[in-house]
Amino acid sequence: MEETMKAWQQNAPGPVEENLKLVDNVPSPSTALKKGEILVRVVSACLNPADYKVMEMGFLARATVKFPKVMGMDLSGTVTAVAEGSTDVKVGDYILGRVDPMKSHGSLSQFLVLSQEEYAVIPREVDLDHAAGVPTAGMTAYQSIKPYVKAGDRIFINGGSGGTGSFGIQIGKALGCHVTTSCSTAKVDLVKKLGADAVIDYRVENIVTELKAEGQVYDLVVDNVGNSPKDFFATTPGFLRSAGHYIAVGGSPSLQTVQNMTKGLLWPSFLGGTPRKFVPYFTKNVREDYEQLASWLADGTITTTIDSTFEFEQVIGALEHLKKGSSTGKVIVHVSPKE
The missing domain is CATH 3.40.50.720 (NAD(P)-binding Rossmann-like Domain)
Incomplete structure (x- = not known):
């Protein structure tokens, strides 16, 4: 794994259109995983209003978020490494997951480490765009x-x-x-x-x-x-x-x-x-809840309504579209190829 990766990063609070930048030398996450953690290659990310609202909270953002911050909560992707002793997930599995919005590393990055409460394994036949729209x-x-x-x-x-x-x-x-x-x-x-x-x-x-x-x-x-x-x-x-x-x-x-x-x-x-x-209500990461959602997604009980998809380089345009408030369904960003 290379030492650096691409990610959409913001150095300080403020309007995302002016401050969020695509950086190509963000340090890649460590492969020295703690118990229960997995390393994921992000395939699709889903944008939520909270993604830009957190960045634009001014002094509240400075008090609650560590900058520089990589934007994004929701994702789907492929497991590339697992912590020693893990038995319920393996390299190559597809997952859907969610990063706490206050963490400095978000889903608009090529790689990400998730704890065991932040993801669920999904069958490989599940569409990863649809999976990315589920978590938050x-x-x-x-x-x-x-x-x-x-x-x-x-x-x-x-x-x-x-x-x-x-x-x-x-x-x-x-x-x-x-x-x-x-x-x-x-x-x-x-x-x-x-x-x-x-x-x-x-x-x-x-x-x-x-x-x-x-x-x-x-x-x-x-x-x-x-x-x-x-x-x-x-x-x-x-x-x-x-x-x-x-x-x-x-x-x-x-x-x-x-x-x-x-x-x-x-x-x-x-x-x-x-x-x-x-x-x-405040969203909490609960593994069992993600597993129920993943099961329902796999059997068709729930489906994701997708409004639009954007490529990784088009994140600013995707955010501008989301901010209009007129989207019907989820706004998806393609971060990496599926394979």
């Missing part, structure tokens, strides 16, 4: 639904056409739930194709009005949007059962987001707070 969005959807439902429950997913929402619809159905979701007019056919039982078109219908008309029938609300409808959590007693949960997934970092989270968590109902369980 799929894990977020799975962890925001699975602990809170049983077969027969009713779920409302606010924002069903994005990456997390599209997996959420499929996962909710796989778990035996009735799924209602919201999206724009242009995305109605997509979410129905993914399995949604009912769809609220927010461009022509009022989400809260439509939900309240059904009564307190929902067991879980997953909010992938975060700022629309306004004060959404406060409206949930009109349609969420008293024992139901509201999972706050979406929303850009802002003072309003912090205020909403603080109020939802700390403001008691006897002082005017909302009498429903508010749960802020």
